[in-house]
Amino acid sequence: MSVDWKNFEPVLLPKIPVLHKIDVYEKNGGYDQLKKVLKDWTPEKVTNEVKAANIRGRGGAGFNAGLKWSFMPKPDGGPRYIAANGDESEPGTFKDRQIFEYNPHLFIEGAIIAGFAMSITAVYVYIRGEYKDWIDMMQKAVDDAYAKGYLGKNILGSGFDIDMYVHSGAGAYICGEESSLMESLEGKRGYPRVKPPFPAQKGLWGRPTTINNIETLANVPLVIKNGAEWYTGIGAKNHPGPVLYGISGHVNRPGVYEYPTGMSINDLIYDVCGGVRGGKKVKAVIPGGSSTPPLRGDQLEGVCMDADSLRTAGSMMGTAGMIIMDEDTDMVDVLWRISHFYHHESCGQCTPCRDGTGFLEKTLIKIRDGHGEMRDLDLLLDLCTQMEGRTICALADAAAWPVRYTVTRFREDFEKRVKNTVYALA
């Protein structure tokens, strides 16, 4: 029941040369939606339209963006912020980079419209520090938008003011988590905050703040242009819209592809990406970045890339950063590498994550090096139970899920590597 993707024309990254230049963007209808909104629309109308479009957050959690906006309290005259999350650091995720490079003004326009809808005074664009070149590109785009009067004071004579700042991260995965992103923006150590209070009540510098993914905001001008009905007509029913699939791994043509949500994984692998390299079989697919549970190759039939279908299959949409692995892959090595990442990136604030991630990795190294024992597999699963849902942010879950589902779904790989030690009961 895959969607009609063959006739889909890209809208987030349309095939227009040098679209990142503001003149080209304007020539192709750029900033028209902003003009329209500032002229005729009320903030409530924007929010309601976006809510009706059901843009589900592209950063991983999949929460309705318009609904999130409506959580903002009434303006009280003080500053209010948007923190646009471009920290994409999850292994397998590299979609926002394309927006920064090829269509930055779409995002900027979307952010300004979102700012209008929520009476925002400033937008912070938080981009991971490793994206040095893309930070420069984004800065250039923001400068251009200022020069044209789309940002700053009294935009297009409407009386609406908004500022946009491009901010570089310093190389921490955890700063992609919304509350530590705010801490990082404030110049503090990237430790996630305890909720409540939620960012809409107390965010950046204690003021109401909404955090949206870059791709989520880039969808906003499209919704304004074509209407919520058009948007909900694309892709899966409960998870509509175009989405940037970042596909990597053992496929012939890896890359970022824009297609509707709800595409069948097999279509993506075999038709979009030209199949698995060397004609091998798929062994495992991680559908949405390394923290989402991997699916077995023989589980894929009929599984589509939308929240409902993936939940049924036992995984999640995440960031749609898919990692495809062929039958030669050793899942012990894969899992060790993923665990190494989370061990390295745990901020160390909460105990279960700080010490649990290390415990997981060290146990996996033991298994990888051939010193593992059967009981270590049970230990791994037990440690996952001890970490899941026990920390301030979701990094402990992100570290535990791959372990839990790799060990349970690919248990034969692990059993092959461990000694068949038998312990006497004593």
Place this chain on the structure above:
Amino acid sequence: MPEIFIDNVRYEFEGKPLVLQFMLDHGLDHPFFCYHPSLSIPANCRQCYVEAGTPVFNRETNSYELDESGERVIRFFPKLMTACSLEATDGMVIKTHRTSALVERAQKDTMEFILVNHPLDCPICDQAGECPLQIQTYKYGPEGSRFEHKKVHKPKRIKLGPRVILDAERCINCTRCVRFTEEISKTHQLTIISRGDKNYPAVAPGTEFDDPYSLNTVDICPVGALTSSDFRFKARVWEMNQTPGIDITNGKGCNIDVWTRDNVVMRITPRYNPAVNDHWMPDFGREDIRRMNENRISKPEVLLDGDRIKSSWNNAELNFTENLAGLESNEILVIGSAFSSVEDNYAVKKLFSTLGFNHQVFVPNIKEGSGDGFLIDDDQYPNTNGCRLLGFEELTSEKLTLLLSKGNFKMIVSLEDDLVGRGVLNEDLLKEPYFVYMGSNHNKTSALADLIVPIANSVEQSCSYVNSSGRIQRTTAAKETLYTNRRLNLEMSVGRLDRYGTKFDNWVTDRNRIDCIPAWDFIERVATNLDKQTGYESASEIMDEIASVLPAFNGLSYDRIDDELGVQIIGDVSKVTSA
């Protein structure tokens, strides 16, 4: 009144208490590390898990929904909650480790993780015996560890500052120390560096942790990561006696605990008093242990043909009375001391007033601008207001110098106050008259005395002080003198060594007992010789008398001071002047 059910027991609460603090206030034991009542709540140790639920309220019927058996339907939070950050709401149901297997397991789980990278070097760790991690591991920890790998190694013995040393491996990253420097001392000197299990607290490169309150971080450290460079490896906590006292290095009068072993003061830690110092005290108050232990005057000393010799108490009394005999009322100057207690000052003042010698003065030691508005006061002495209330004439250094050079004083009696050392008096002024110095420590002033009377200091006797904000607080004896006995004085604490040690054990000696008595006791002996005895047998009797004589002290007694953690006896300090 709103109600909360903890382990199936109903409690009532007011306001919006946090569940953990509420449980601790009601004597329900619950494990935690990062929470501290005076600091912000990071909820990072994840130790104080509880299951929490709220009753389902039906807005249409305006009542709680009930199940078939008539019990309220409780909707539990999907995840375990940290009690430290959870606000109590009406009807909330809390399940702790006592009633929930899940919570019990979760607490064990967290403890297992904390111990994964903890060195477990309790036998050589200073914190052992008073370590929340050690205590809670015994109470709530897992039976063993499943961790068979190499622990993370981090730097050890880092000198963070002049007074604090860090063992990063022991650190469990509760961030109490960091939050202390951010929220209480506001120096922002500490932060956590690195990431994940390599985290540990540190100072910025090129700086040091010289916060005037730095040692408080050692107190609140729930493990042995932060240790005091002064105290580390000096004593085990279970060998010491812990006795309440008052910090007398400052007008603030921080409440302290005095820790002694074999009658040597080993360390001083702050004692909680929300009205004065909360949980904190400045570092220099802790360095006061040197004054308590070292350079003490033991046994009276007299000048005999220019030589200073140790003398008997009888001889000291006789010397004192003989020199007193035949003096006119304007020939004696009594210098009280804002460094000495209310009782000592009162006893001195009363004797000389009875004898008709009314030149009774004191010189406060206030350094304008030296305070910080927090726990460091401009006033360098603990009892300035006490001296004012007792009616000593308050003089400046210049006025006292003038008085001494113009007057015709044959005898000067000074209570412990290093007048020469702190630049109040020129030493020449004290050479001519017969000079009696009653003090605990040798100093430049005592060096000039014709008679030195060794008196017990604030940790060797019960005595009270009126602090710079007008609050009277008292100490108890922590350290034995030659004439006091821990087992006879019921106020003194008795630690294990004292209880079970004998003179034949090598850890108990009599070396550290000073031959001194309280100043009021000496004055009483002199008064007896002069037939003016008052019959004082203890400082608390003197306080009872003061309370009946001086209006400001009305209604006071040691019991009341103890019960109320000190009593505010002056409403507006700025209006206090010497009577």
